[in-house]
Amino acid sequence: MPRPKRKAVSDSAVKAKRAKGETDLPDNLKWSHVGDAGYGNPLMIVLSSDSLKGATKVAGFDIDFTVIKTASGRKFAIGSNDWEFWDESVPGKLRNLDEDGYRIIFFTNQAGIEKQKVTPDVVKRKIEAIIADLNIPVLVFISAGTNQYRKPSTFMWDYFVENCNNGQKLDLSKSVYVGDAAGRAKAWEPGKPKDFSCSDRMFATNIGIDFHTPEEFFLGEKEAPFTWGSVDPQKVITINKKRDVSRYVSKKPEMVIMVGFPASGKSSFCRQYLEPKNYTIVNRDTLKTMDKCAKAAAETLKSGKSVVIDNTNPSTTARSDFIQVAKKQGVPCRCFWMKTSLELAHHLNYVRMNQTNGKVRRVPDVGYGVFKKNFEAPTKAEGFSDVLEVDFVPEFQNKRHETLFSQWTTGGH
Template identity: 35%
Template sequence: MTDDLTRQATPVAGGSNKRAASTDSASGISKKTKTTHPFFQLAKDRSATQFWRENIDGKGGTCKHGIHQTLSKTDRLAIFDLDGTLIVPQEGRKHPTSSTDWQWWRKEVPSVLKTLHQQGFGITIVTNQKLTPSRIKAWTAKIPLIAEKLPDVPFRILAANGSDVYRKPLPGMWWALQRLAKADGMEIDVKTSFFVGDAAGRPADHSDCDRKWALNAGLQFFTPEEYFLKLPPAPYVLKGLDLVPYCVPTATPVAKPKGHKPEIVLFVGCPGLGKTTFYRKYFKPNGYAHVNQDKLKTRAKCLTSVEELITGGSSCVVDNTNRDIATRASYTALATKLKCPIRCFAFHGTVALAWHNVLYRTWCLTDESKEQEDTRQLVPYMALEKFYKEYQDPHADEGFDEIKKVNWKFDGSLEDLRRWSMWLEL
């Protein structure tokens, strides 16, 4: 998908009203679920004066959810970012000073939104709003004021208030829209739906998260200048991980067959580079035990476990980061004491790759993959940076019998790969 999509695919003011939406339907939520969580209630069953609903991810969640008027049933969505796309602060200010400090990005915005509604599109706003408590209070008060200026345009708004799966370009808000459509027996038509946003990776843009969000969702994307003013596409660059990994582990055998002399295998590598997945694929089938400090809590307990396993005749994999010589020395000394071989597997990858994988495994796994994985908490980006700052390459003179380099590669289903290949950022 590129920005040089033909304008024939772009709905414009004054176009035909084909596939018009029915006006007596719910806001993408089935009436059969009236007694369940408010996420699945009918919009027409709620108070018309209640703009803000329970957060899309439930009480205490981070994704605000608002509805203006009764939404029509439609599988075509016209999705817009808010700040810098539909509205801007008054008098050229960079940041608003109050809930009333806003104006339309261009005077044409309300009429275009009205026309899109008349053409049968569901007007939807998705916006990142990670603000301080005082600023989020003012922002929350501002949105109903904007709604008052759109008396003929019903719309839904989702606002990501935290650093989690709902924050663009992560796909949480898109998945929420898909769930809403599914609850009403529909699927969003991605071929005719589209997204307009100003964070597009152009030289003067503050971000590229809007364009990446559209790519993740598979939607047509336009900047405000392209959509409202019909200007030609501008050059842009998408920053971040280049999603074209190609690598394989080094020479075989990786794991020795069952019945061999017990050995210690020491993993070395940043979180997010596939160490545990590598263990499950290559070592677990050959009877190697798994020693992990996240589970045992201390290095001393890991060393005790390793000694018990080796003296009991079992090989083991120490699946920790083991970032420096001093940390690894505890295990090489133990191998010397036990007179057993010790091999090192060094997992290589950039901090960008590790961060991408951490976000993927924390929030974007398929249900099938979740069943195979332990529950993972988000590893902060600063922890990854700290690893690389303190990292020391392993060398044979540390006492290793062999050192293997493991270049990361993706392993999963086509759906896993589709999810992994999205732009994932906070």
């Protein structure tokens, strides 16, 4: 049954309401918060309605520089009123989609909330004003930081499907997503800057729906060339190698020092191959200081057990204290150097956060910069009895972990 036509709202009336900070949200749309990011901020902010009938098809949109742009011409808005529609065709197009039975949804990353550069209320007021201008129901999902809900992760979409569509099954073949983060190079159109990432295109691809840029969707322009700008997880997942476990395990007590980028697979390797063979894992994330790690390592070796130092250990200085502990205890010390590429480590960084539902937060990019700055390739000359290079092999605890690994991430962006 077609949606009843809404009473027209004059532009002057809308502008007057916006100037007073007033809005008129239709269809019992209400805000809610999901999760706790600290400092009183949520992980995700949701605008949804219990009274809206579930939809079978979705037209999803990024907000900034897709549905709207700044009225001031600045890159970042000055307050909640600094906006205008991206193109004059936008409101009519969205209203037509609503009439055609599409559920209109905004999916937006707003990391500025977590960084305390903008408050949730400012973002909400702007979105309420946009919806008031459109005069149609729009659901909204806001990732309020660099957490598991951030696009291109599908967590915002998944939350909508599971909680905000009244159990209605979606037809992905009829759904679409539109966004400006499309991986286009500098001057993809004369005078146009490079897209800051490919996260919107990745988001749509991860969901399994069609993707368009604003230029393609609203203006009918042809698709511009693009690059993903990240490791292709589908190519990685096809790696078919088997580890020779006998290479890694010693029957006699020893120390193993791991070396590798953050999120390069060190901890997973230790848990899967060494811990079951009675190696004690010593990790700075748990013990907090290197002195405590060295002390725990010495006590483990004194007890006659093997120990593995599961830190990044980039430099000879970072490794030397542990090597000395092994020498004092009269046991050999080997180095396992994870050869995971930087690009893949960035991907694994996001995957780990998503697999743990945000319990393990993403390592900031600065962590990779520090590792690269301090890195010195491990050699036997440091005192190692052997240095083993360990290639990355995709291995998964369950199907969900494999699915999340196979999704695009923005890597180091």
